[in-house]
Amino acid sequence: MAASALLHHAARPRAWVCRQCLLRQAGPRVPVRPITQGHLRKTIEAEWQWKEQAKEIKAGHKQSFLSMLEERGFVHQIAGTRKVLDNVMTDKRIAAYCGVDPTAASLHVGHLLPFMVTFWMYLHGFHAVTLLGGATAKIGDPSGRTTAREHQASATRKANMAQMHIQLKKLWNSVERMGRKHGYVREWAWRRALMNNNEWLNKLDVVEFLRVMGPAMRLGPMLSRETVKKRQQSGDGMSFAEFSYPVLQAWDWWHLFSSPNGVQLQIGGQDQFGNIVAGIDAINHIRHNNNDPVIGPKIYDPKKPAQDYLKAPYGLTVPLLTTSSGEKFGKSAGNAVWLSPEMTSSFDLYGFWVGTSDADVERYLKLFTFLPLPTISKVVEEHKLDPSKRIAQHLLAREFLDLVHGSEVAERTAAQHRSLLGRPSQPTDASNETSDAFDLEDSRGKPLRASDPRYFANAASGNKFASKVTAENAPFLGTFLPRSLVYDCSFAKILYAAGLVASKSEGWRLVSNQGAYVAGKPSQVAAMGDSLKWTPIKYHDSGIPEKFIFDENQLMLRIGKWKIKIITIIPDEEFAAKGLTCPGWNAEEGRPEKEGRGSKEDEI
Template sequence: MATNFFDDLEGRGLVHSASEGARDHFAAGPVTGYIGFDPTASSLHVGNLLQIMALARLQRAGHRPLALVGGGTGMIGDPSGKTRERQLLTRAQVEENVEGIRGELGRFLDFSGENAAQLVDNHDWLAGLGLIEFLREVGKHFTVNYMLAKESVARRLEQEEGISVTEFGYMLLQAYDFGVLADRYGCTLQMGGSDQWGNITAGMELIRRTRGRSAHGIVQPLITTSSGAKFGKSESGTVWLSPERTSPFRFYQFWLNTDDRDVEHYLKAFTFLPLNEIRQILGEHAANPAARTGQRRLAVEVTQLVHGAEGLERAERATGVLFGSRPAQELGAAELLDVFADVPSTEVVRSRLEGEGLQVVELLAEAGVASSKGEARRLIAGGGIYLNGERLTGHEQRVRMENAIDGEVLLLRKGKKDSYVVRLIR
């Protein structure tokens, strides 16, 4: 049985704080540990990935992971790390989000075998919990002074809006969760981001006071970027784990665009690569930064982890089309529009491509690739115009429906970088 989980986290720079004795706790035998995920959306995002990886690392080290989906606490919202009150979700919204998250967590954890992972929902025990019972079993063990001293609460009190009683009580609900998991599953460890330290230590305190035994907590540093930008955001917004919300291509590009200064940290945090292999990759990267060896390996590893081999292949194929090394016909119309969502586009009536088709110089002028038909002729003569990735060789060519990808899209390119999309409409 492997017991080096804590050492592995520490070696990767992923231990921000840990309870006293946490390291030795793993040497005593298999540990059951949990992390909670509140269902604020129907998909998790890359900001959650570090915690998902922590559960997977725990399982790979021979311990037992519990993934808690907050179907109950999600009705309230965690104030940790937030400067203002969350908007409350309806029960129907929470249930829909819980189901989406369940499916995603199943891609990272093994729910069979000796140390099988287990997925739990705190709605199962919070929904029937009465107020009087809660105040007697939990509330009496915490003073208001104790709760006010927690960073998540103190920060909110500095804001003009303050904190509602609803969110103020979130810490106690999370502490209660830890107690329930300790009783039902023998759970002795809770993990999370560093902003969860106050909530986690509250749970440890509750277990000590009410069960007379110790529990442990480990929190990981919050991921930041060297540029100061918020991690997990791209120009298109939040980077989700769901392929329906963020395509494998855009997910791959997010990691490929990692700043050189962040490559080492991200390889350690978001991959299962051994540290000695990471050092080798970083050595190659340092020798030739322009080759972006570190970013390429990072993008491959994380995309395959989240989207599987098929998703990675789609992302690499789309990237090849984006940079002109693969023909556009390798993608369907929907993928092509996703890849080239940010380039100039124009609409052309489909019937103009039927029969004899449309003169290519006319299409180039209409699409803005050339300022006039004359310029279009000169660009073609110079070998600088491509249709669906293939160089045009004559200005007399005509574009027909058979050239359209899925009968919907044409991709034009001028030179190496300037791409244009033509959408066919009825």
């Protein structure tokens, strides 16, 4: 019996498996992170807490979040009904995003206003996304512009993107710290993200893009926009690329809206209202005509029309940043006050806010600080008792610098201003110049405006009399290095020459500990690409920095999390002719210093 059974089993035909199934079985297995019981418990607790909070708001025991924004002066326009948006933000922990294109090397004060709404949402438990427009910066938003944007070199655009990415990361760290400082205790359900639309727009299939977004964007509303009309009437016209910008912005929102985060609210400046409305119309069209069995029920449920407001998109714009006299701030206005200390020093930035008029200071305290409103009211009342002390202005300057430059810099700069302003007058020309620079009244006895050039140690850093900032004259935050100090050199030597480390030995230690990074991948052909990925510098990479050069003469290095350097490589003759110098360069002889044992500190 046993033998016959064995023969019968051996004669059975083997199961046939198709090649596709074999490939699927042999393919790499992607690890799936399981949802633990602890995660489910925290999710349920967070939902319960939000519902309890909603009950308190509806009962009138607690202020709604939208009312708080209105009280602080953040709300200019709402795309949708105000009551509906208020109900949505009360009933649901929605996600919101605010974006910026890196068309300059730094954010300025005007950029920060819509971001402050995003920061406040995060501190109140909403999901917040800051979006860097690495892809859309190639085109540029035409909103509010009478002429086309000037073309930016690829290297400049990538450098701007790197600088602004680091700047936004620093801002988020400061928001966490400032939140703790003002009593906002971080909860498990708080979510924030910094994203770059390079991630999806660079991989977007044009046919798929037109199939999804094309039917949702109508030519009539796009042609009737004020910016398009003005450009057509001026005779300059508008390129198809600029005309299509709102479509790309709408795709950004659709990508975030249809993602697991489900971003329902877009926050922008006053000039973004048209783009936001266009995005809402496009998303609603896609929602009502989407047949995807996976995404469809998540974004629109025709069986529950009464609950559709909880899934719909909304928009919110902040007012244009102006003084009480109507003066605008911004790069286009030519008086941008930059957040980067390399473009507007901490001293100048502090002086800018100290020079705020009494008519504006309370509004700016509400917009640019996380101080509670009762505290602001108390400080303003104290300020009115003796306006010459400018108590409110100093508080505004200190809180703002604490947010954008850090607490240590804020305290140090405040001390510098106190010592300078408190110094008695001396009968010298220098002291008279200093006294005039910080006089709070002009020769006619009228108070100086915040943008008065006498408030700035660096005249080009933020006053309205400075020349207009363009792609050509924007401050360069990188450095030049001669070709001989890059090619056939170690990364340690380049780090030293670029000023990122104090010695070559320190550069070697940094490389050995994998604390230094280079942008891009080795042996990249012609261009680095726009994703700006960082590669840790390895010890064995010490002789091949030239493999990481992109756009013919650009090299980008980073140490730690924040400090980056964009290096432009030029011929030795040009470096010497410009009168430039750097560590490891003999300026007198116009060539690299001779290698020698030198001090023990620089030995390798």
